[in-house]
Amino acid sequence: MKNLGRFLIALGAWLVLLYAWPVMHHAQPTADSTQSRVKRHTKLTHPQNPLLKTQGPAKFINQPATKLVAQYGQPVKQSVEDGLQSRWLFQLNSRHYVEATIDDQTGTTQQLVVIGQDNAIKPFEFGQSLKAITQITTIPANYELNLHEQKFQIELNETQQRQRPLIAFKNKTYAILVMQKGGVATVVYLNANCLLQSNLYPVTSMTPVPVPEVATGQSQQVDDERQLALLQYCQTLRLNAKLPELRSDVLLEADQLFLATLKGAPKTLLTDAGEQRLKRAKQQRQMALPQKLTEADFTTKALEDYQLTNQQFFYFEQPVSVQQLIFERQTNPAFYRAIHDQAYQRIQIICTEGHTLVVIGE
Incomplete structure (x- = not known):
């Protein structure tokens, strides 16, 4: 009887261990998985900057200047600065102002300044309030730019977010909305190179900022x-x-x-x-x-x-x-x-x- 009793006790202990081990073994990975999910969730608290569909004058940036002519007509004034770049003026009347910066080597549009109630700046409008803009897109405080296989981090302070918010488009171009008296007064469309060279927003990364070529002399x-x-x-x-x-x-x-x-x-x-x-x-x-x-x-x-x-x-x-x-x-x-x-x-x-x-x- 004693031997039978010892056998039953040993059998019971073995069965408890047999069934408990998988439970104990499963519990540990669950904790690890939970921690892993928490870590992944933490990374997602900083989403990528919203990119707007490329539309309006943003579609002309980094494109041949001939597309500007098709849209706005022949420029009424052109000036060449030491063979580095040209500035073209379009639609010269008191209701419009369109100025383009053209890279003379590539023949592409680098920057476009647009002013005037009659000029389309979709999806925005002249006189539009900051509140109305934020209903179209968010205005992040941080941006990451890629240029010449390098990454640049720029940061907007609260004043810059209110007075000259920066918008990014899907074609890797940008728009600066210049606010005056509570509404959009001017829009500057430009590529990453022009944006960095403008020094409008501080570069927080340690990446060297490209230095613009300066024309020598004024003709x-x-x-x-x-x-x-x-x-x-x-x-x-x-x-x-x-x-x-x-x-x-x-x-x-x-x-x-x-x-x-x-x-x-x-x-x-x-x-x-x-x-x-x-x-x-x-x-x-x-x-x-x-x-x-x-x-x-x-x-x-x-x-x-x-x-x-x-x-x-x-x-x-x-x-x-x-x-x-x-x-x-x-x-x-x-x-x-x-x-x-x-x-x-x-x-x-x-x-x-x-x-x-x-x-x-x-």
Whole structure:
């Protein structure tokens, strides 16, 4: 009996072990699987940036410039910058502004600036609020760009997300929506290379940012194109703001003499403070934000001699471009007043030898 009892106890222990082992063995992988699923879920909390269907002017980026001509007609103005790239102006009237940057080596469109109520910028609209934009797409704070087999990480702060949100399209191009007074005022379409070279958004990765090739010198053709583009830009935004078009004064002989004297013999025109300001402007010529002189920097006699009394004028030692105004208009009083102040009815813009003179009056 004792032997039978021991046998039954041993049998029972063996059966318990036999049935318990698979359960114990199965439980451990389940825990591991759960942890694995948690880890995978954590990775998915940072989804990829939303990519919009390629539409509107975004479809022209990185494409032959001939497609622009098919859409907008022949450019009314073209300027070549040292054989590196060309700038084309289209539809030059006060309701439209379309400026393209063309790579002269490949003949493709690198960047496109579009302004004007009549220009299609699907899926967006001019004057559209940020709230309406977020109903079309989300505006991420981080983007990953691929260029020349390298990856770049850029980051938008809250102000940039509100004032110039960045949109990505499926064809690996981008759009910067420039907001003014609560609505879309300008759209800049561009490829990854132009986006990185613009320095608009900080690059948080350690990847070296491509350096743009800089044109050496300013030809009169480039100055003429810049002068025309600046005037058209001001007129288009004024009409979009429902303000009357500015009257553009013709270039007077007195203005030409004024600029020639300012370049050759500035001491005959400037006050002591004006001389110091001009000296600083020359030293800071390469800065992104143009340094300016105003009528307060000139003597009363100089203003009378050159018929510049009772007018506001701004002289910039370096070139002023439309792209600068798009992103820095509120810090450039000359153009900000010309665009937004209905008291002004006249404007004169003179670009010569890389310098810029803006005269506005009532």
